[in-house]
Amino acid sequence: MTATDQGRTLLRDGRTLTWERTSWDDPRGEALRTAMDAEIGPRYATLRGDSPRPAPPTTEDVAFLLLALVDGEVAATGTLRRLPDRWEVKRLFIDAGHRRLGLASAVLEQLEEGAREQGAAELFLQTGNRQPEAIALYERQGWERVPVFAPYDPADGISVCFRKPLPA
Numbered sequence: 001m002t003a004t005d006q007g008r009t010l011l012r013d014g015r016t017l018t019w020e021r022t023s024w025d026d027p028r029g030e031a032l033r034t035a036m037d038a039e040i041g042p043r044y045a046t047l048r049g050d051s052p053r054p055a056p057p058t059t060e061d062v063a064f065l066l067l068a069l070v071d072g073e074v075a076a077t078g079t080l081r082r083l084p085d086r087w088e089v090k091r092l093f094i095d096a097g098h099r100r101l102g103l104a105s106a107v108l109e110q111l112e113e114g115a116r117e118q119g120a121a122e123l124f125l126q127t128g129n130r131q132p133e134a135i136a137l138y139e140r141q142g143w144e145r146v147p148v149f150a151p152y153d154p155a156d157g158i159s160v161c162f163r164k165p166l167p168a
Contacts, residue, residue: 011070011101018069019110024062024079029091032077036093043130047158054151057081057090063118066110068103078107080114086149087115089125092134104137112166122165124149128158138162 009017022029061081068076075098079090089111094103115123125143127134143162148154152161 009106013101015071017075017103017106018072020067020069021064021114022067024057024059024065026065026067028067028074029065029077029079032074032093032095033091035095036091039096040128040131044128044158047130047156051153051156062090063087064114066107066114068098068107068110070098070101070103073098075101076103076107078111080111080118082118086124087118087120087122089123092125105141108137108141112164116166116168120166122163124161124163126152126159126161129160130158135160 011017057079061083063080063082066078066080067074074095076092076094078092081088081090089108092104092107092111094107112123124146125138126148127138129135141164143164146161146163148159148161152159
């Protein structure tokens, strides 16, 4: 990716990347989350069984939902969530037709910058053990593994949690 003078980013394939911050209830973000659930959910179906999942983010606790637009088309999303004791990255997902463009790293960087703007000194996130591509991304981006934190269940063997300090 290379920056252009219009404040947009040129992707290596020549398309233009722009960013939009919006709310959790934006239907474009909801469509990507639905696609994420359809893709990732089956990986965990046998592990989860009937176990309840932690409550999803709400409009009230989401600082913003980030959308990456490639030539105006919604390509990726990530969420910055504010909880009483921490800031958390949630629901990072890249549309299948827009992968291998560096968007996952770029979304993380945008979320980290947004968290700094909100005064966060560190970020946390949770992923699952059946998402090796996500785990590899977070490790490449300088996230460190930490013990599983609430509301995730350390006994279920699914959660892999990370933390990243955000230098000023």
